[in-house]
Amino acid sequence: LLDKRCLTQSTEYIERANKNTHSFLRTTQQTPQEKEKNDTLSLTFIMTEKEQSSPPNKNNNPKEEIDYLALPPELQNIDYTQSIAWGKYNHNPTNNNTTTSNLPLLPTTPTNTPPKFTPQSPALCHHINATSGLYARACTIHLPHGPVHTPVFMPVGTQGTIKGMTPYEIHSHSSLKNEIILANTYHLALRPGTDLIAEYGGLHNFMNWKGNILTDSGGFQMVSLCKLAQVTEEGVTFENPFEQDDDNKEHGEETTGEQKKKKKKSRMLLRPEDSIHHQNNIGSDIIMALDDVISSVEVNTERFEIATYRTLRWYDRCIAAHQNPTTQNLFPIVQGGLDVSSGGLRDKCLVGLKHRDDVTPGYAIGGLAGGESKDDFWKVVHHCCKILPDLKPRYLMGVGYPLDLVICTALGVDMYDCVYPTRTARFGVALVDEAFPGTLRLKNADCGREDDRVIMEGCMCQACCDLLDYDDEEEDENNTRKRRKGYSRARLHTMMKSGNPLAVQLITNHNLAYMKKLTGDMRNAILEGKYDEFVRGFISRHFPGGSDDLEVPGWVKNALHAAGI
Numbered sequence: 220l221l222d223k224r225c226l227t228q229s230t231e232y233i234e235r236a237n238k239n240t241h242s243f244l245r246t247t248q249q250t251p252q253e254k255e256k257n258d259t260l261s262l263t264f265i266m267t268e269k270e271q272s273s274p275p276n277k278n279n280n281p282k283e284e285i286d287y288l289a290l291p292p293e294l295q296n297i298d299y300t301q302s303i304a305w306g307k308y309n310h311n312p313t314n315n316n317t318t319t320s321n322l323p324l325l326p327t328t329p330t331n332t333p334p335k336f337t338p339q340s341p342a343l344c345h346h347i348n349a350t351s352g353l354y355a356r357a358c359t360i361h362l363p364h365g366p367v368h369t370p371v372f373m374p375v376g377t378q379g380t381i382k383g384m385t386p387y388e389i390h391s392h393s394s395l396k397n398e399i400i401l402a403n404t405y406h407l408a409l410r411p412g413t414d415l416i417a418e419y420g421g422l423h424n425f426m427n428w429k430g431n432i433l434t435d436s437g438g439f440q441m442v443s444l445c446k447l448a449q450v451t452e453e454g455v456t457f458e459n460p461f462e463q464d465d466d467n468k469e470h471g472e473e474t475t476g477e478q479k480k481k482k483k484k485s486r487m488l489l490r491p492e493d494s495i496h497h498q499n500n501i502g503s504d505i506i507m508a509l510d511d512v513i514s515s516v517e518v519n520t521e522r523f524e525i526a527t528y529r530t531l532r533w534y535d536r537c538i539a540a541h542q543n544p545t546t547q548n549l550f551p552i553v554q555g556g557l558d559v560s561s562g563g564l565r566d567k568c569l570v571g572l573k574h575r576d577d578v579t580p581g582y583a584i585g586g587l588a589g590g591e592s593k594d595d596f597w598k599v600v601h602h603c604c605k606i607l608p609d610l611k612p613r614y615l616m617g618v619g620y621p622l623d624l625v626i627c628t629a630l631g632v633d634m635y636d637c638v639y640p641t642r643t644a645r646f647g648v649a650l651v652d653e654a655f656p657g658t659l660r661l662k663n664a665d666c667g668r669e670d671d672r673v674i675m676e677g678c679m680c681q682a683c684c685d686l687l688d689y690d691d692e693e694e695d696e697n698n699t700r701k702r703r704k705g706y707s708r709a710r711l712h713t714m715m716k717s718g719n720p721l722a723v724q725l726i727t728n729h730n731l732a733y734m735k736k737l738t739g740d741m742r743n744a745i746l747e748g749k750y751d752e753f754v755r756g757f758i759s760r761h762f763p764g765g766s767d768d769l770e771v772p773g774w775v776k777n778a779l780h781a782a783g784i
Contacts, residue, residue: 294567305573305606334361340580351748372635379425381641393679413501438585511530515591517556530568551579552586553607557591581612582611587615596774615634619637623635625753666708711726
């Protein structure tokens with residue numbers, strides 16, 4: 220039990236929970252009356268199947284059950300024939316677009332302007348530095364641990380670490396210098412436990428990270444761990460995926476399939492209040508509200524409607540539970556499936572969040588990158604960006620393919636995250652600025668003995684440009700320092716085939732450096748007012764033509780047309 224106020228029911232229960240959850244337990248002696256009172260305050264429950272059948276605070280009176288399909292009060296009497304957008308500005312005064320010409324001119328702020336925090340937004344100051352085209356923008360998001368320059372890709376350190384990389388490399392290496400990373404609340408709550416992290420003064424101190432941190436709420440695990448999750452109005456209950464067969468292992472025995480079926484697994488109830496409590500313990504600069512997440516390829520319309528309304532109710536609970544609004548920024552997540560029709564589920568979720576805008580420092584777009592078609596994908600992104608306010612950050616969750624970043628930035632997105640660059644590196648796949656899909660598979664025979672090229676010429680990562688001590692570096696005819704060549708594709712191929720972990724580390728470094736350079740080039744193009752030229756150059760390199768696979772996809776053309784490119 221992670222919360223000090225929770226009641227532990229027996230010594231046997233404590234021993235079982237301690238063995239199964241890797242969490243620090245806190246016990247108090249309470250009377251039955253105190254237990255009933257404090258059960259409503261408990262933040263995390265590890266329960267057996269019998270206990271789970273009647274969770275705390277569950278209302279079993281049918282007359283008082285929530286009508287999950289009932290339209291929330293704030294969404295009633297909304298005229299969707301009128302614009303539901305708010306906080307919009309005219310990005311380009313020379314544009315003859317009648318829908319924006321009557322709007323006030325978008326205020327921009329020079330890049331190095333110091334932040335001015337306000338009582339309404341004490342932990343976030345958002346400056347728009349420049350725009351290019353209809354929607355692309357370069358911003359500076361000032362957070363408690365320094366500025367974040369957008370467009371930005373956030374590397375994912377699920378359990379407080381990016382595999383194969385040290386925090387110093389991520390933050391300080393010349394090819395990286397990431398200003399913000401992502402960690403996952405659900406995984407950190409299970410291991411090592413957020414109360415331990417809080418004892419260290421937060422995740423920044425625990426992992427020795429000097430930059431900003433954004434934490435996911437745990438909602439995504441409703442999809443990624445759907446077989447282990449059960450969602451109710453109270454929250455989502457997960458079976459512990461890390462539970463080990465400790466008893467048998469102590470005796471050197473293997474657990475049989477029949478034993479696994481009979482074994483009662485510990486469970487974790489994650490409510491909106493729990494998610495915020497954990498994120499307050501973690502101390503991340505941006506925390507996410509717990510949302511009811513559905514796979515984007517789900518065909519149950521009623522379930523999407525329930526999830527949309529529940530996401531709004533859960534956001535209210537997150538706001539009420541948030542203990543550190545002066546140091547941590549709580550972002551809600553726009554849900555609603557793929558429904559971008561007028562008055563559809565995305566519109567309803569957006570209108571609901573509009574009613575809560577005064578306590579909202581920024582917004583996330585969720586429920587995508589789950590297998591939906593690319594046409595549906597870009598239309599949802601475009602629809603949300605057209606409605607969300609211009610003066611607050613926009614974060615597109617779980618998106619990390621380079622092409623997607625280029626397209627969605629043209630549509631108005633600021634922030635991205637995805638495991639793709641780091642996870643694909645562990646399989647020997649490097650990102651390169653070449654024809655689609657823009658990857659180099661270093662395990663393939665093509666990268667064998669005779670390929671002495673580095674992964675990508677001009678890249679300044681550790682793999683492509685091995686940095687040596689000053690005394691060992693070569694000098695050219697002008698006596699200036701010259702960096703030596705990095706690791707050849709042939710060498711990395713050999714290292715990957717032999718299972719050398721250094722190869723994974725080098726490719727991870729390269730992929731993150733690639734993403735950092737990509738977003739940096741995108742930002743520079745926007746600052747120069749030439750993002751359309753950047754996009755056309757990127758598309759021409761990745762889709763040079765000559766075959767069906769290398770022709771520009773229709774969805775790319777349609778999305779860029781919507782962005783005025």
